[in-house]
Amino acid sequence: MSLFLGETDVQQLLTLPLALEAVEDAHRALSLQQGCDVPRQRTRLPQTTLHILQGALPHLDVIGYKAYTSNRSGVRFLVHLYRASTGRLLAVVEADRLGMVRTAAASGVATRWLARPDARVAGVFGAGWQAEGHLEALAAVRSLQRVKVHARHAGRLAAFCVKMSERLGIEVVPAASPEEVVRGSDIVSTVTTSATPLFAGEWLSPGTHINAAGSNSLIRRELGEDVLKRCSPIVVDSVETALREAGDLLPLLEKGRLQARDLRELGDVICGRQAGRSTTEEITVFESQGMAIQDLAVAVRLESLARQRGLGIELPYGG
Numbered sequence: 001m002s003l004f005l006g007e008t009d010v011q012q013l014l015t016l017p018l019a020l021e022a023v024e025d026a027h028r029a030l031s032l033q034q035g036c037d038v039p040r041q042r043t044r045l046p047q048t049t050l051h052i053l054q055g056a057l058p059h060l061d062v063i064g065y066k067a068y069t070s071n072r073s074g075v076r077f078l079v080h081l082y083r084a085s086t087g088r089l090l091a092v093v094e095a096d097r098l099g100m101v102r103t104a105a106a107s108g109v110a111t112r113w114l115a116r117p118d119a120r121v122a123g124v125f126g127a128g129w130q131a132e133g134h135l136e137a138l139a140a141v142r143s144l145q146r147v148k149v150h151a152r153h154a155g156r157l158a159a160f161c162v163k164m165s166e167r168l169g170i171e172v173v174p175a176a177s178p179e180e181v182v183r184g185s186d187i188v189s190t191v192t193t194s195a196t197p198l199f200a201g202e203w204l205s206p207g208t209h210i211n212a213a214g215s216n217s218l219i220r221r222e223l224g225e226d227v228l229k230r231c232s233p234i235v236v237d238s239v240e241t242a243l244r245e246a247g248d249l250l251p252l253l254e255k256g257r258l259q260a261r262d263l264r265e266l267g268d269v270i271c272g273r274q275a276g277r278s279t280t281e282e283i284t285v286f287e288s289q290g291m292a293i294q295d296l297a298v299a300v301r302l303e304s305l306a307r308q309r310g311l312g313i314e315l316p317y318g319g
Contacts, residue, residue: 002319003091003312005302010097013305016133016140019105019298020112024270026057026297027109027237031267034059037293039241040216047071055292057300061085066095066295079299089318091303095295098302100133102294106237106266107211108137110286111187113269114235114276115209119186120145123175125198125222126191126214127151127160134191134213139168148175148185179203190214190222197224204230209277210285215247223248223285225257231285233264233276241289248287 005013029035037055054065063084068077077095082088111119119142124135127149138144147164149172151157157174165172175181182188182203189211190198201224204210210231215222228234228248236242242249243260252258266286268274277284306312 002089002315002317003303003306004315005091005093005306005312007094007097009306009311010094010302012311013302013309014098014101014298016101016105016136018301019101020108020137020140022297022301023102023105023294024109026291026293027267028270029057029059029267030238030293031265031271031273035293037238037241037291039238039244040290053290053292053295055296056084057293057296058084060297060300062090062296062300064292064296064299066099066292068095079295081296081299081303089315091299091306091312092315093299093302095299098295098298100130102298103130103213103288103290104133104137106288106290106294107134107189107213107286108141110211110235110266110288111138111209112141113266114284114286115142115187116207116277116280119209121185122147122187122189123181123185124149124189124191125151125178125181127153127157128191130213131160131191132164134189134211135164135172136168138187138189139170142187144170146170147172148181149173150175150178150181187211192222193220194222195219196221197227198222199227200224201226201230204283206281206283208283210283211288212248212285213288215287216245216289218245218247218250220247225252228252228258228285230283232282234258234262234285234287235264235266235269235276236287237266237289237291239263239265241291242287245289246287
């Protein structure tokens, strides 16, 4: 029996701890050559773009893809999950919330492995839905005491800070400027659609960890060259994907100021195959583009939980 899980089902089943565990497991599997991931492919029309990410996690016996369309009317996400050993369809999952939480979880996992253990102050660029999940993930892996947030819309920013302060039980305050966000922060996270760098490298304190979660296409850029020149190591979810669509990194790669061999994959850091943070003074960065195996690792756990709890709708095909 194949299942359809709608957004309501996902809302009931998906938790941040589940997503953190799933995403870390997916990256570990990739490093150990127990998974494969194909970088995002796009089909573009003037009105609509179709985006497809595909991959497999044999140790979980799953293979599949996420397909989504972007249009002025919105973005629509579906994950198709198959049993790898039989080819049978396990589930089709609406993946708006799933994608938001797994994106946040990726930055949470990177923060767990790269930020200083004593990190207490975070600065966040962005006050949208994605930023909510992102901040929750940071708070889940570090004992934050204060968060400074900057966004373009003052009203949305104020409401975001009130909501997140109440939800997390920590001080979340609006920042008047990008410089205020960055100076004195132990963790700096960018969750925007910006086409130009958000802050100056000179504002970063030694020992800061940066999560750059918004630059997943050539037209987006959150970090400038002055920031990246101060960062070591530069960690990515996938080198192959980063070389195709990491808007922050591509200008340096094209100029020869950064080489593919300089990039480290998060899974290799988790497995100890490459070093993460080596000193308390290093400024580390995680560039997140998103991977199919992250979606699949979350989706297969939701599919199992849904069957246990009797959620979802039986599909008339694929079984």
